[in-house]
Amino acid sequence: MNSPAGQPGPRPEAAGPRDSAGAARRFRAPSRDGAKRVERPGPTGPGATLAFVESPVQLLNVLEWAFADGGDPEALTVVVLSPHDPMTRGQLRRMAELARDEGIAVRWEEARGGAGAPLKTIGGLRGPLRRADRIVIGDPFSRYVQLLLMLTRAQDLIVVDDGTATMEFVSQLASGEPLVRWHRRGTGRGAREMVFAPVSATARRRLTPGGNRRVEVFSSMPVEPPAGVTVTANSFAWTRDRFGPPTLTRGTDLVGTSLVETGVVDLERYLEAVASLARTHGATRYFAHRRESAEKLHRVAAEIGLEIVRPDLPLELIARRGPIGHTIVSFPSTVVHTLPLALVGTGVKVAVCDVDPAWLRSDASPRAQGFLSGVTGTARDAHRLQSMPAATP
Helix, strand or coil: CEEEECCCCCCCCCCCCCCCCCHHHHCCCCCCCCCCCCCCCCCCCCCCEEEEECCHHHHHHHHHHHHHHCCCHHHEEEEEECCCCHHHHHHHHHHHHHHHHCCCEEEEECCCCCCCHHHHHHHHHHHHHHHCCEEEECCCCCHHHHHHHCCCCCCEEEEECECEHHHHHHHHHHHCCCCCCCCCCCCCCCHHHHHHHHHHHHHHHHCCCECCEEEEEEECCCCCCCCCEEEEECCCHHHHHHCCCCCEEEEEEEECCCCCCCCCECHHHHHHHHHHHHHHHCEEEEECCCCCCHHHHHHHHHHHCCEEEEECCCHHHHHHHCCEEEEEEECCCCHHHHHHHHCCCCCCEEEEECCCHHHECCCCCCCHHHHHHHHHHCCCCCEEECCCCCCCC
16 A cells, blocks of 8 residues: 655644744745745855755755754755656655745756756856855765866855765765765776766865865764864754654554665565564554665565555655654664654654665675664664564575
């Protein structure tokens, strides 16, 4: 059985007044009368901030950064470099509506809409990039974002969380390594990588502080920044201010992962682990990751009997609004770090299940096990579970 999460449902509640300097007073209360908003062009002159996002979680974390920053939301323009994936596009559109409700301009770019789309997108952004004082990005590993960084003169660069990839980014920045995603297999020296290497190297230099250039990482992840990089904690204050607290159910909810789709974990081992967790913890619902395949989710429903929930917003928002289980069980992923922050004070218990090395595919990245163990081991407010034993193939 499949069911959407987050639709229909109540609009987020408006922030209550705090103090005269509080960020809540600078952000607009969400429209609650259904009135059509008047779209406005984003700021393009000096003092403007441009944010580039490619996923719903990146856009959520831009909203969290803007809320924590306390500046004028009308000085910020979010540029959505839209992907192909329908689930991701749907969540991005919902997040874009929340951003507009806060008074933030959103510019939607069909950045991958055909052979000429990248050149058209980059050409249209050249002027705003040259004039912006601050640049906010959600994915420093993105080739699209790396190309855009070559065009900016901004001396103030902010990297917001793109999930656990932030941990890898900070580690690679500190060690001087090339920017390579942790789950990538092979040497990274293929023809495309060699062609793009100068762009990636330039982007890496732009993301390294020096002279008048300031680099900030806005993160809920446990990171140890290199010298000169400022780390600001993301406490999910905007999420807690706008949503919830949730109603808790008596059951346990499982959180899905795309580790199978990214080529890290074997499908059969993953399904065995999900079934074991469901039996052990009495779970009835499975919150699907937006990148999980329909075929895998069908098997989770048909063979294990879990109700598949397809969130139309990031899980931090869905969980904060509720209803949500009194216990949430996840494999190593971003949510074992973010959900305890978003749900602080609600009584929800977040637990993380280790990935057994036997689950990994034979061709998985050699860095996979160490990285996943690090994600689990550094989850300060999540209860750690032992991995489910893998059945003999």
